[in-house]
Amino acid sequence: MTEEDKLKRFNICIEQDEKIEPKDWMPEQYRKTMIRQISQHAHSEVIGMQPEGNWVLRAPTLRAKKILLAKIQDEGGHGLYLYSAAETLGIDRGEMIKQLHEGKAKYSSIFNYPALTWADIGAIGWLVDGAAIVNQVSLQRTSYGPYARGMVRICKEESFHQRQGYEIMVTMMNGISEQKKMAQDAMDRWWWPALMMFGPPDGESVHTKQSMQWKIKRESNDVLRQRFIDKTVDQAHFIGLEVPDKDLKFNEATGHWETGTINWKEFHEVINGNGPCNHQRMKHHIKAHNDGKWVRDAALAFAETEKNDQKQLITN
Amino acid sequence: MQQQNNQLPLWEVFIQSKSGIPHKHVGSIHASDKKMALQNARDIYTRRGEGRSIWVVLSENIVSSAPGEEAEFFDPTDDKVYRHPTFYRVPDGVKHM
Numbered sequence: 429m430t431e432e433d434k435l436k437r438f439n440i441c442i443e444q445d446e447k448i449e450p451k452d453w454m455p456e457q458y459r460k461t462m463i464r465q466i467s468q469h470a471h472s473e474v475i476g477m478q479p480e481g482n483w484v485l486r487a488p489t490l491r492a493k494k495i496l497l498a499k500i501q502d503e504g505g506h507g508l509y510l511y512s513a514a515e516t517l518g519i520d521r522g523e524m525i526k527q528l529h530e531g532k533a534k535y536s537s538i539f540n541y542p543a544l545t546w547a548d549i550g551a552i553g554w555l556v557d558g559a560a561i562v563n564q565v566s567l568q569r570t571s572y573g574p575y576a577r578g579m580v581r582i583c584k585e586e587s588f589h590q591r592q593g594y595e596i597m598v599t600m601m602n603g604i605s606e607q608k609k610m611a612q613d614a615m616d617r618w619w620w621p622a623l624m625m626f627g628p629p630d631g632e633s634v635h636t637k638q639s640m641q642w643k644i645k646r647e648s649n650d651v652l653r654q655r656f657i658d659k660t661v662d663q664a665h666f667i668g669l670e671v672p673d674k675d676l677k678f679n680e681a682t683g684h685w686e687t688g689t690i691n692w693k694e695f696h697e698v699i700n701g702n703g704p705c706n707h708q709r710m711k712h713h714i715k716a717h718n719d720g721k722w723v724r725d726a727a728l729a730f731a732e733t734e735k736n737d738q739k740q741l742i743t744n
Numbered sequence: 745m746q747q748q749n750n751q752l753p754l755w756e757v758f759i760q761s762k763s764g765i766p767h768k769h770v771g772s773i774h775a776s777d778k779k780m781a782l783q784n785a786r787d788i789y790t791r792r793g794e795g796r797s798i799w800v801v802l803s804e805n806i807v808s809s810a811p812g813e814e815a816e817f818f819d820p821t822d823d824k825v826y827r828h829p830t831f832y833r834v835p836d837g838v839k840h841m
């Protein structure tokens with residue numbers, strides 16, 4: 429089959445909403461985009477364990493601690509599903525980690541903000557996982573098979589993440605005035621970064637057009653962001669939280685909440701490495717990776733001796 | 745800091761979610777040996793009782809047909825319509841066949 433025929437087949441497959449599978453022919457640029465997006469998504473899941481990990485030892489109750497541990501473990505699992513999906517495209521896991529450590533691969537800017545109080549754990553689950561869910565539900569229909577199947581698996585687990593976060597916010601809003609203040613403070617700090625999670629506005633997004641054509645992305649950044657805003661504003665008001673946006677208003681005609689302008693300068697600053705925790709996050713990841721080297725070495729050495737023992741058993 | 749890579753081998757994971765149905769591919773994991781492969785597969789793919797049995801197999805041991813050659817590879821079955829029951833005519837009035 430000529431390259432042209434292969435491309436034609438690929439395009440028909442996309443057009444008919446069929447999935448592209450690992451061994452199928454695909455344009456080099458599709459493969460590259462897919463690897464970039466899936467590995468970036470995987471890194472986000474794993475780096476996202478850090479701000480929450482900060483609170484495991486200080487969780488207010490045993491119940492809260494168990495829940496937080498389970499949630500963080502899920503995020504690690506999400507990272508692993510996604511690394512495994514990316515590996516089907518021919519990139520090695522070690523290579524992805526290397527790109528992360530060298531700053532060549534990015535991760536979601538949201539995880540460069542610190543979790544300062546227990547209310548932040550509530551805000552992260554409710555807002556950050558909430559935003560991630562809107563994005564991931566849409567990606568269940570992405571054109572690359574292993575990525576789409578990973579998203580289905582992840583979405584099943586995410587709804588507990590958002591609910592446990594909202595439950596923390598509800599508890600705090602029902603508490604004493606200091607607790608309410610903490611909850612509002614967390615809301616004030618996480619609201620805008622959560623909106624930024626959907627990426628730059630449609631007009632400025634560099635990858636959107638091609639990604640939509642290839643059905644890697646199924647809905648635009650602004651559409652997804654609006655969906656999140658509409659759901660979340662009502663949830664905030666329901667428990668007496670204020671949305672930190674003086675321009676926020678409900679448009680009766682469209683039925684949508686309209687927000688003020690997002691500070692995109694901050695977004696780009698954080699993406700480019702100047703957020704409050706970028707340095708700390710990467711340093712910690714590199715340290716954990718290198719500290720684990722002896723475990724991997726030992727496991728490989730053990731597997732090697734076992735193999736040799738077996739060989740001896742057979743030859744003796 | 746110097747980056748330390750020593751990649752463990754890749755394994756494919758298949759899970760049977762309940763008795764009587766086939767094992768289904770769910771993804772892959774890295775592990776140094778069979779025992780670790782099973783444990784990692786359990787920790788990563790069955791945190792909520794998704795499985796009652798797990799198979800793991802080294803990815804390099806899987807052989808697959810080439811997608812580009814589907815047409816030729818599966819072609820021999822195309823002209824054998826007589827393998828399907830609908831190919832045969834049964835006289836009207838004959839029942840239970």
Ligand SMILES: [Fe+2]
Pocket residue numbers: 473502503506582586
């Ligand atoms: Fe996640």
Ligand SMILES: [Fe+2]
Pocket residue numbers: 503557560586589
């Ligand atoms: Fe999550």
